[in-house]
Amino acid sequence: MRKLLIAYDGSDNSKRALQYVIDLARDTGMTPQIHVVNVQQEPIIYGEYVTAAMIDELNSGLMSQARSVLDEAVAVLQAGGLSCETHALQGNVAEQVSDAVKRLGCDTVVMGTRGLGSFTGLVLGSVANRVIHEVSVPVLLVK
Numbered sequence: 001m002r003k004l005l006i007a008y009d010g011s012d013n014s015k016r017a018l019q020y021v022i023d024l025a026r027d028t029g030m031t032p033q034i035h036v037v038n039v040q041q042e043p044i045i046y047g048e049y050v051t052a053a054m055i056d057e058l059n060s061g062l063m064s065q066a067r068s069v070l071d072e073a074v075a076v077l078q079a080g081g082l083s084c085e086t087h088a089l090q091g092n093v094a095e096q097v098s099d100a101v102k103r104l105g106c107d108t109v110v111m112g113t114r115g116l117g118s119f120t121g122l123v124l125g126s127v128a129n130r131v132i133h134e135v136s137v138p139v140l141l142v143k
Helices: 012-028 052-079 093-104 126-134
Strands: 003-007 033-040 085-090 108-112 139-142
Touching: 003 012, 003 093, 012 052, 012 108, 012 139, 033 052, 033 093, 052 085, 085 093, 093 108, 093 126, 108 126, 126 139
Parallel strands: 003 033, 003 108, 033 085, 108 139
Antiparallel strands: none
16 A cells, blocks of 8 residues: 655645545555645744744644645545545654655655745745655655
8 A cells, every 4th residue: 555645735736736646546446545744834033022922823823724724635635535644744844744754654755846935936846846855755746
């Protein structure tokens, strides 16, 4: 059985990556074990006055956003007849994906070529590029 990690951020490319996995499972008859991760970048805080409560509130908001994005992915996969486990993470995206691959024992990463970043002119997003170099398993990029 394949153990797939889908890096999902809600972008159009990541939505196509979900659909690719659904189509692959249907066409091959395999039932992969799927882990969907959403990684929220830690906020960069400037200024001299930042309380622990402010940081906790920011982190809570980020994790709430991650859960919302993951719920969307779960609904799409379930509509396609697949089940999954979700993981809301925080930190550097490429590092968190690499750590999740190792921790969960995944044998393939599936993700979009570009996410929700601001550099829309790039053909291959910087996050996808970093993931390719960070992980020790094959990475399937979906345009």
